[in-house]
Amino acid sequence: MHSQLLRVSDVSAGTEDKPILHDVSLAVGAGETHVLMGPNGAGKSTLGRVVMGDPTYQVTSGSIFFDDADVTNEAADKRSLAGIFLSYQAPVEVPGVPLYSYLRTITQKRPELKMTARKFRARVGEIADQLDMGSSFLTRELNVGFSGGEKKKIEMLQLLLLRPKLAILDETDSGLDVDALSVVSKGIEAYRQDCDGSLLIITHNTRILERLTVDRTHVMVQGRMVAEGPGSLIDDIDAHGFEQFERAGEDGGAA
Amino acid sequence: MAENSTVTLSRVNTPPAQTWNYLRANDITLEVPFVSRKGDVYFALPRLFESIECGMGQQVTEWIESQATDASYVEVRAGEKREEPIVVTGMDTGVMVRAGAEATVVVCVGGAKGSVGSLSASSAAGETGQGPSESANEANASATSKQLSTSAALVRIIAEHDARVHVLEFVAADDEVQHIESVGITADARAHVDARQYFLGAGTTAAGLTCSLNGSSARFDLTCRYLGREDERLDINHVVRMRGRNGRTNVTESGVLDGHARKALRATIDLVHGSSGSEGTELENVLILSDDVTNKTMPVILCDEDDVAGNHGATIGSVGPEQIRYLADRGLAEHEAEALYVRALFDESLIAAPTADVRAVLLERAKAVLGEDIANDLVEGLELDAVAHEED
Numbered sequence: 001m002h003s004q005l006l007r008v009s010d011v012s013a014g015t016e017d018k019p020i021l022h023d024v025s026l027a028v029g030a031g032e033t034h035v036l037m038g039p040n041g042a043g044k045s046t047l048g049r050v051v052m053g054d055p056t057y058q059v060t061s062g063s064i065f066f067d068d069a070d071v072t073n074e075a076a077d078k079r080s081l082a083g084i085f086l087s088y089q090a091p092v093e094v095p096g097v098p099l100y101s102y103l104r105t106i107t108q109k110r111p112e113l114k115m116t117a118r119k120f121r122a123r124v125g126e127i128a129d130q131l132d133m134g135s136s137f138l139t140r141e142l143n144v145g146f147s148g149g150e151k152k153k154i155e156m157l158q159l160l161l162l163r164p165k166l167a168i169l170d171e172t173d174s175g176l177d178v179d180a181l182s183v184v185s186k187g188i189e190a191y192r193q194d195c196d197g198s199l200l201i202i203t204h205n206t207r208i209l210e211r212l213t214v215d216r217t218h219v220m221v222q223g224r225m226v227a228e229g230p231g232s233l234i235d236d237i238d239a240h241g242f243e244q245f246e247r248a249g250e251d252g253g254a255a
Numbered sequence: 256m257a258e259n260s261t262v263t264l265s266r267v268n269t270p271p272a273q274t275w276n277y278l279r280a281n282d283i284t285l286e287v288p289f290v291s292r293k294g295d296v297y298f299a300l301p302r303l304f305e306s307i308e309c310g311m312g313q314q315v316t317e318w319i320e321s322q323a324t325d326a327s328y329v330e331v332r333a334g335e336k337r338e339e340p341i342v343v344t345g346m347d348t349g350v351m352v353r354a355g356a357e358a359t360v361v362v363c364v365g366g367a368k369g370s371v372g373s374l375s376a377s378s379a380a381g382e383t384g385q386g387p388s389e390s391a392n393e394a395n396a397s398a399t400s401k402q403l404s405t406s407a408a409l410v411r412i413i414a415e416h417d418a419r420v421h422v423l424e425f426v427a428a429d430d431e432v433q434h435i436e437s438v439g440i441t442a443d444a445r446a447h448v449d450a451r452q453y454f455l456g457a458g459t460t461a462a463g464l465t466c467s468l469n470g471s472s473a474r475f476d477l478t479c480r481y482l483g484r485e486d487e488r489l490d491i492n493h494v495v496r497m498r499g500r501n502g503r504t505n506v507t508e509s510g511v512l513d514g515h516a517r518k519a520l521r522a523t524i525d526l527v528h529g530s531s532g533s534e535g536t537e538l539e540n541v542l543i544l545s546d547d548v549t550n551k552t553m554p555v556i557l558c559d560e561d562d563v564a565g566n567h568g569a570t571i572g573s574v575g576p577e578q579i580r581y582l583a584d585r586g587l588a589e590h591e592a593e594a595l596y597v598r599a600l601f602d603e604s605l606i607a608a609p610t611a612d613v614r615a616v617l618l619e620r621a622k623a624v625l626g627e628d629i630a631n632d633l634v635e636g637l638e639l640d641a642v643a644h645e646e647d
Contacts (some may be wrong), residue, residue: 075583075588096540096600098602
């Protein structure tokens, strides 16, 4: 494995009244692509949010290290600036904020990405072309009135603009038609090639993985990490489903 | 009355239907300069304009007419698509957009004195004004003593049938300015009027706009964006009279209030008898960034017709938790997320600004509110600087 970029160690977390994750461990090396799979309600998205620092969830035990720093108690904005990016399954609408203002502000927050406004605009234009986006979207309000596919493209646009060290893609492929899926897949591929970042992809759909080389596959069931294996594990899941892992989950241990 | 003095515009900017006086939301009382124009030769607008209902009411119309040194009349010929915007430079302006024509009307106020209809009276409007809301007049307060100059604009527009009219209003003045802006519009059959208002600064901004959709299938779209900060005061009155059949109205107001800002917004859609098949929607979204803000919103739908639809709604509060979380995930702390909303107002206004002069006014205000670096970044990023240099 490459040097570890993300290390989640024995993390238990949940909301105030409901534990969701139980002693979950996961490690992602620099430049690696990992896939996180599991049946609905397994806690995959929760894990993504806990890594991102969503205050909805409290970490009751365990630790999260990112880039050799303990970020377990860091706020989400600090984690973001450190290089973690979480792509939303359902991106939030932000009325009153044009996309341009938003993109410019989040880029300027990162010293390594600071550039003149003119260069910034050119850069956004390049990425937009890559993602088959029109030019008028910049003056529209962030995610307001955009279709599901357009919202996912805007997530990809941010991914390519911010160049995070780790991108957690939470079912980025859900609800996309074939064309939009193709564009999003191209975006992810571009991220891997241009930014050499790490990926943790939460998905049910193997089509989004077709252009990628998967290094590790993780399987979660009922808030526990029950299996980990090479990329070929995805084919096994594709053929046989999660039943074998669900049984392991009932036994309460990792396979 | 003295040659140069002040007068009180008492309880102006009122909506068609008022609410309880104790709520102090019905109107505003303003102390304004009065300069005698005795002996002046005054060019008045054609009589047709006298019948236009203006947003701030007849008292303000009469005061502005009494103070204007002249009136400006602009006519856009039938079928003409006028590319050059009609920039309002005087206090009293009438625009006639003939059948099938298209025109853009721009009002812009900025700087320390206001660039439109600035009254040079050094009598300092407001210096003799009553104190804030505790004044004798129970309904509303007068201008505060901080204000030194008053600017005013009265704009009346007639859109004949099938005309297309764009109205752009920018108020981005310093805190020492009290600005009064009253707009009246009539729209005949199938005319389409859209108005965008950006109220981004002034010690007191009192603005009223009334649009009467007189003809059938006429349409009015209004977007009002505002920023109130420090001790600024905003008093806005929107009235849409839907008289013709199958009219359409869409009014969207949104803004940010911070510091000790006080804002009252009255928005009325009046579905008059005879307006069957018409639909009107009004929606306000207010973002409150300080506990010391005073926000009053008074949305009203009046209805005297069957087969019509009137909708209104208002959202008032801080930045939503979902938005805060999303923006935090992209690196913005809560106070930075709030600042983004303010920057966004200026970005949007600069995008809408039709001329270099307007952009210069907005840029000056942006420098005062956001700081010079961000303000310059706005202009450069929106690729507006080159245009400004060319036009300069």
